[in-house]
Amino acid sequence: MSATEKNISGTVLRIQRMSTEDGPGIRSTIFFKGCPLSCVWCHNPESISPKVQVHWEKTRCIGCGSCIEACPKGALAMAQSGIIIDRLSCDSCAACVQACPSTAMDIYGEDSKPDDLAREVMKDEVYFRKSGGGVTLSGGEPTMQPLFAKELLSAFQQNGLHTALDTCGQCSWETLEALLPHTDMVMYDFKEIDPDKHKNLTGISNTKILENLIGLGRFMKERGLPDKLWIRTPLIPDCTATEQNIKGIGVFIKEHLGEIVGRWELCTFNNLCTHKYESLGIDWAFKKTGLISHEEAGSLASLAQGSGVDARIVHLSGPMRNADSTESRGEGPHKSVSNGDVSECRCEGVYA
Ligand code: SF4
Ligand code: SF4
Known part of the structure; x- marks a missing residue:
């Protein structure tokens, strides 16, 4: 490692240990801060900003006002609804976090060195080796911190661990290509086939994302790496969960990626991240979407299987409600989860 590389640090949201949703086996998933997209349904809104961010948890707050007194920027105020954070004034100094007696003020994100993170993750090495698992970089978007991501991936590679990159694909081809030699498999978000709709839903057209996906397929084909690419499509009600989108993505996979894709995962929506939006003071349009x-979901999965891809690669994951459930789509998932009407799965982090 060169002197410059040794000084590299990155901003990470958290490490999720014992994950079974982010690649084969038991894994640790490292969630990066920062994402070039801003999907309207995002399940990890705290990962979008590349900076560390202070947030406030209403249920823990005892209303003492210590945070307001401690803030050197005058960025906090008490309103009827609770603490208001002026994010333009806040510089994330964390004085309010230190002052808060009840952990109601906290910080999303932390600056880390690759070696420190690798040491922490390697504590679970025995689980990775026994289960055929490893480490996944996710986010946020790992390619937004390319040198940091590369250092991390190669550190794990040197320790003989399986490495996976979970990406939205919105980066330069050179950035992606530089990570691939250190990556055993790629999980690639393919959210929406229509470029205009993609722009409306995520803030950016899918042009570069699809270009990179084709490049990735070519890269893997040339190196004889079948099954090392997984595609993930979020099934978001009234957004991506449409016949046109699923058929279109299926045709694209068949035409451009052929036998390279090992898994096409259709991940259902849930609104369990509503509290994260509240903690950031954001009014989320999907908070009541069930x-x-x-x-x-089954009918969309059948459409995917009939779209020309190998039907065996199509998988459906995430919570769903039964047709005879009294819950309407607009009431949110919590009721169904508690009355056992759904098949549960961890969906946090699936959609970057
Ligand atoms: S992080 Fe610092 S600047 Fe931001 S609200 Fe807290 S005390 Fe104020
Ligand atoms: S210091 Fe903590 S508990 Fe007190 S008002 Fe601020 S957020 Fe609430």
């Missing part, structure tokens, strides 16, 4: 039904 679960997709088994029938609707």
